[in-house]
Amino acid sequence: xxxxxxxxxxxxxxxxxxxxxxxxxxxxxxxxxxxxxxxxxxxxxxxxxxxxxxxxxxxxxxxxxxxxxxxxxxxxxxxxxxxxxxxxxxxxxxxxx
Numbered sequence: 001x002x003x004x005x006x007x008x009x010x011x012x013x014x015x016x017x018x019x020x021x022x023x024x025x026x027x028x029x030x031x032x033x034x035x036x037x038x039x040x041x042x043x044x045x046x047x048x049x050x051x052x053x054x055x056x057x058x059x060x061x062x063x064x065x066x067x068x069x070x071x072x073x074x075x076x077x078x079x080x081x082x083x084x085x086x087x088x089x090x091x092x093x094x095x096x097x
Contacts (some may be wrong), residue, residue, distance in 0.1 A: 067086065
């Protein structure tokens with residue numbers, strides 16, 4: 001003789017109307033930290049497929065957008081050391097991190 005299969009309840013309460021949870025139906029509540037996101041805008045430009053491939057090759061897998069953004073902001077801020085670092089060149093003396 002085989003044993004009857006147990007039924008899996010998919011509702012939010014257990015049999016008898018008790019809420020799911022730990023001992024005695026008590027659940028723990030974990031608050032997620034609030035993440036403050038800065039306001040972002042889109043800045044787009046057109047590339048040839050060859051230019052796009054060069055950027056992907058320089059940045060590495062899945063990092064092209066971050067690479068281009070970091071490079072553009074560093075250049076706009078006049079951060080020569082960061083620009084040279086991103087381009088793989090030597091960092092000027094006195095700016096080494």
